[in-house]
Amino acid sequence: MTHETKQCPKCGGTDFGKGMQHGYGVIMPKGKMLGSPVEHLICPVCGLILESYVTKPSRFKDAWF
Numbered sequence: 001m002t003h004e005t006k007q008c009p010k011c012g013g014t015d016f017g018k019g020m021q022h023g024y025g026v027i028m029p030k031g032k033m034l035g036s037p038v039e040h041l042i043c044p045v046c047g048l049i050l051e052s053y054v055t056k057p058s059r060f061k062d063a064w065f
């Protein structure tokens with residue numbers, strides 16, 4: 001991932017931490033068996049989640065049923 005400069009829209013902070021959500025937090029594609037953990041970009045000052053990503057985006061291709 002590129003290390004571009006982001007700014008928190010809430011508190012203006014520019015330092016961020018990464019969080020992983022897995023276990024029961026896994027997102028499942030509709031109609032499929034394999035889900036993906038979610039990675040969040042979090043502002044450690046105010047707690048805002050700036051961005052969320054699934055770590056296996058290809059599993060959500062054609063998940064539409």
Ligand SMILES: [Zn+2]
Nearest residue numbers: 008011043046
């Ligand atoms: Zn913030």
